[in-house]
Amino acid sequence: MKRRDIAALAVFAAVLLVFWLAMDHLTSASDDAELNLVRDAVKNAALTCYAVEGAYPEDLAYLREHYGLGYNEARYMVYYDAFASNVMPDIRVVERGRSTP
Template sequence: MNRFDDKRSRTGLPGFLISVLIFCAVLFLAARGITSVSDTARAKERESLEQAVRRNIIHCYATEGFYPPDLLYLKEHYGLTYDESAFWIDYQPIGSNLMPDVTILETGGSS
């Protein structure tokens, strides 16, 4: 009784596996693309924060005649805001007439 023998069921399995593999590959590539975009955005955010901190430090020196004594001074007097869960700023004042050493590090927090 070849009439009830379904040939499609015997040949459908390789086609199904190929479809699953293609779907997994597309999903993997999409995930990598999203991660790449996220990393690029985080790098640009860090660069923007570095520029803002440096600009505020220079503005303070130009208007007040001394460099800010700490990071809190920049936050209170110059409106510096940033995502503290995403970035850590190490602010080391050297003196009132020397530009402070500023290091910005990314933390594991989300932006």
Template structure:
């Protein structure tokens, strides 16, 4: 090794720890954003699934009893519809005994 050769200064070596921490923070942020996106998508799909289940139960009630249920509570009591009332608001609007009710499911979070 030559004692008189100049040592070259490499700018990345000086801040390697800083770059590592910044990269870790960036990856953590991307991970949290992706988890949030997946959670939102899942919540929306659950709302659609709840709406489909309510409509299916309404049609089943119509086929068995000859009229659509008068309220959502009737479906809960007799047809086993359950949902998390803290996370969803369900608007069940009956139009007539022989017309399919209008169902709207709104996620709260």
């Protein structure tokens, strides 16, 4: 092989590496945005329930049934801890199969 061919191959490999890293970064940012959307949807449904009924719901099933809450349950786990009917519940969303640092 000529030096010119080796240099062209190295440039091509570098371009592929940069492209792969950029796609990985975009995918990660998109996943984080979707996780925040699920968290916001649960929080907004709970706040709507509180505004309409004067109490936060005891569980997610109530929000699904009465306020149309929906999310990809196969992809996300939602932890909804209602302490009291007049205290905002603790809401945490975790993507299934994703390791957390």
